[in-house]
Amino acid sequence: MPKSDTRVKPRKPGPEAARVKIEPIRRARRRELSRQAWARLGRTQLIVASPLIVLVVLVAIALTVYPPLYALYGTAVPGLVNEAGDKGPVSMGERVEAWGIWIPWMAILGFVVWRQIRARFGTPYLAVDPRGMWPVFGGRIEGGLEWAQIAAVLIEEGDAPRAELFPVDAIKDSDRPTLLDCFVVNAPPPAPRLRGKRYVIELPEGESAALREAVERFGPGKLLSL
Numbered sequence: 001m002p003k004s005d006t007r008v009k010p011r012k013p014g015p016e017a018a019r020v021k022i023e024p025i026r027r028a029r030r031r032e033l034s035r036q037a038w039a040r041l042g043r044t045q046l047i048v049a050s051p052l053i054v055l056v057v058l059v060a061i062a063l064t065v066y067p068p069l070y071a072l073y074g075t076a077v078p079g080l081v082n083e084a085g086d087k088g089p090v091s092m093g094e095r096v097e098a099w100g101i102w103i104p105w106m107a108i109l110g111f112v113v114w115r116q117i118r119a120r121f122g123t124p125y126l127a128v129d130p131r132g133m134w135p136v137f138g139g140r141i142e143g144g145l146e147w148a149q150i151a152a153v154l155i156e157e158g159d160a161p162r163a164e165l166f167p168v169d170a171i172k173d174s175d176r177p178t179l180l181d182c183f184v185v186n187a188p189p190p191a192p193r194l195r196g197k198r199y200v201i202e203l204p205e206g207e208s209a210a211l212r213e214a215v216e217r218f219g220p221g222k223l224l225s226l
Helices: 028-038 043-076 093-121 179-183 208-218
Strands: 016-023 126-128 132-137 150-156 164-166 185-187 196-202
Touching: 016 208, 028 179, 043 093, 126 208, 132 150, 132 179, 150 208, 179 185, 179 196
Parallel strands: none
Antiparallel strands: 016 126, 126 132, 150 164, 164 196, 185 196
8 A cells, every 4th residue: 555644544434525336346356365465475474373363263163152051051061161170060150250251252243243244245435535535345444545645536437437546655565455455456557657556446337427526526636637
């Protein structure tokens, strides 16, 4: 991504932002970025990361499964013992403690899963406001560029409407791709002094005019005409 300043960027678009629908990210593109990220990891990183990932998965499964089983069935469940370390009876306090671990964990897990589902299947859009242009997935801004970071915006209509955001600074490959990285395309620039590597966002039919109007309103001088 281009370099950014140290100011905190908004997590949600403001009420004054123009909202233009964009096409969802293609599944093939997501998979391609995931493969590229794994390919950039060195052997040492893979050796360290693999057992950590397995450990995290096992802990998540244990927190999801064992507390409610312990609260309901006590030490009758294979592999579970009470606080004394044996297969003896389970006190009411231990059962309450098990529910106290499981309920907050499920709330956190449910929130994370809900956010992922909302971001994946919700209708994405591009928010344009006085600060810049921001792709929004699941109601939250995922990356984006301020106007000072944008050299030009090209809006193309026709059979494949799209918006091309040309950054001032070069886009660098990341070991941890974000949703914004899904829009990166590297091709010859359409005009001099523009970078070939830019963000290309596909637009549904009929959204080009609304985006053009928003860019002219909030980013005067940024709209590129060929």
